[in-house]
Amino acid sequence: MHSFTEENYLKAIYKLQEANGLVVATSALAQVLEVHAPSVTDMLKRMAGKKLVTYQKSKGVKLTEKGRQVAVGIIRNHRLWEVFLVDKLGYKWDEVHDLAEQLEHIHSEDLTNKLDMFLGFPKADPHGDPIPDANGVLPKSKAVLLSTFAEGDQGTFTGVTDHSATFLNYLDKTGFSLGDPIKVKGIEEYDQTYTLQLKGKKEVVVSFKVANSLLLSY
Amino acid sequence: MHSFTEENYLKAIYKLQEANGLVVATSALAQVLEVHAPSVTDMLKRMAGKKLVTYQKSKGVKLTEKGRQVAVGIIRNHRLWEVFLVDKLGYKWDEVHDLAEQLEHIHSEDLTNKLDMFLGFPKADPHGDPIPDANGVLPKSKAVLLSTFAEGDQGTFTGVTDHSATFLNYLDKTGFSLGDPIKVKGIEEYDQTYTLQLKGKKEVVVSFKVANSLLLSY
DNA sequence: AAAATAAATTAGATTAACCTAATTAATCAA
DNA sequence: TTGATTAATTAGGTTAATCTAATTTATTTT
Numbered sequence: 001m002h003s004f005t006e007e008n009y010l011k012a013i014y015k016l017q018e019a020n021g022l023v024v025a026t027s028a029l030a031q032v033l034e035v036h037a038p039s040v041t042d043m044l045k046r047m048a049g050k051k052l053v054t055y056q057k058s059k060g061v062k063l064t065e066k067g068r069q070v071a072v073g074i075i076r077n078h079r080l081w082e083v084f085l086v087d088k089l090g091y092k093w094d095e096v097h098d099l100a101e102q103l104e105h106i107h108s109e110d111l112t113n114k115l116d117m118f119l120g121f122p123k124a125d126p127h128g129d130p131i132p133d134a135n136g137v138l139p140k141s142k143a144v145l146l147s148t149f150a151e152g153d154q155g156t157f158t159g160v161t162d163h164s165a166t167f168l169n170y171l172d173k174t175g176f177s178l179g180d181p182i183k184v185k186g187i188e189e190y191d192q193t194y195t196l197q198l199k200g201k202k203e204v205v206v207s208f209k210v211a212n213s214l215l216l217s218y
Numbered sequence: 219m220h221s222f223t224e225e226n227y228l229k230a231i232y233k234l235q236e237a238n239g240l241v242v243a244t245s246a247l248a249q250v251l252e253v254h255a256p257s258v259t260d261m262l263k264r265m266a267g268k269k270l271v272t273y274q275k276s277k278g279v280k281l282t283e284k285g286r287q288v289a290v291g292i293i294r295n296h297r298l299w300e301v302f303l304v305d306k307l308g309y310k311w312d313e314v315h316d317l318a319e320q321l322e323h324i325h326s327e328d329l330t331n332k333l334d335m336f337l338g339f340p341k342a343d344p345h346g347d348p349i350p351d352a353n354g355v356l357p358k359s360k361a362v363l364l365s366t367f368a369e370g371d372q373g374t375f376t377g378v379t380d381h382s383a384t385f386l387n388y389l390d391k392t393g394f395s396l397g398d399p400i401k402v403k404g405i406e407e408y409d410q411t412y413t414l415q416l417k418g419k420k421e422v423v424v425s426f427k428v429a430n431s432l433l434l435s436y
Numbered sequence: 437a438a439a440a441t442a443a444a445t446t447a448g449a450t451t452a453a454c455c456t457a458a459t460t461a462a463t464c465a466a
Numbered sequence: 467t468t469g470a471t472t473a474a475t476t477a478g479g480t481t482a483a484t485c486t487a488a489t490t491t492a493t494t495t496t
Contacts, residue, residue: 223452223453256455257455260454
């Protein structure tokens, strides 16, 4: 199989490719993986040799179909284990990331599928991120940022784009909970502050930064 | 933390120390870890530097207290995950070893303890091996080999000393099940063949080799 | 388009974990 | 107790994954 390191590179490339376009820069990878650029160059060469990525020197990397399959498999593992940790073991949504980073590297498709069944085939992880199916198909989410909403708009809180424990704790404390309805009562023009009505008529005021990290569906 | 390799060495040393006495030979480790002797010498030096083992050249190794703690922790993990796989995911007892070998290296005491609670604080894994508690205390089993029984003796089947899938399958097929009562109806003097009465009056004949791999309590 | 800046690569080392071949140390048998 | 056998270690190498320093390639800016 692939080493943990390779798998982490694949995951990182996948995520950067999703977020910022087709090819991923060496420096971007170095940053998210917390290694130095020459290490990345080195690794990319080895991975290109294994046909996990296509790499042209000084031109960035892309995943091959094979690489994409592996990456999505790891993401599937990660998200299923997060569901397990929260639903079965009682962890909170801000505590599961590091553990899932370890568990995602357990190599067994069969285990993944049995876990999936045990958890009742969840469609999203505790942060609302969609779980790829056994064929590596990731449901295309149509959720949209709260920051794109206008006054009077409403939707259901279905995900976050900031997964940091600090942000998740802030949401807990403020009364946000995945699956709840949210309505925009007002937007302050001066500083883009949002006044929201949460479940149970509770009104809260949040900054643009927060509105820009919340995903809503309708 | 410690590398997977280190952890596997610690586990192996622990098991060999339990089975065969105080000090463990380089060659014995090389055999169970499936590496060559010089690799073991190499590794033992590094581990001695970390105070995980005491090592005197050409005199074998012993775990330090620190090393023993780590080893028992890994065994705790391993056995709890085995229970999870069998009780929660529906694996059979002959299928879980390799998966547990991966899962045992997940580093989180908290996860281990939450898993323990989720599983209802099991005292033994699916093969009857005792699970160390959170303090690294391993209950001293008083189970004894069926091969030490005389005609007429009886007990409860509580463990195995051979964990191979082949043997476990044989037991399934023949009608042995952990926790069931077993009575010795007769022992053939010529070849030490045992005639046993299993649960539900079922009579089976087993070889000495089998009798020597079954642990019974009374 | 040349110069300046930023990004990426090459060169050369390091560490953990392994290997083979050669040597030394320990044990057993005559 | 010497000689033979077996076990363990040393010596010297390899590979994956990392590093720093130096160099080359790309991209901006003037």
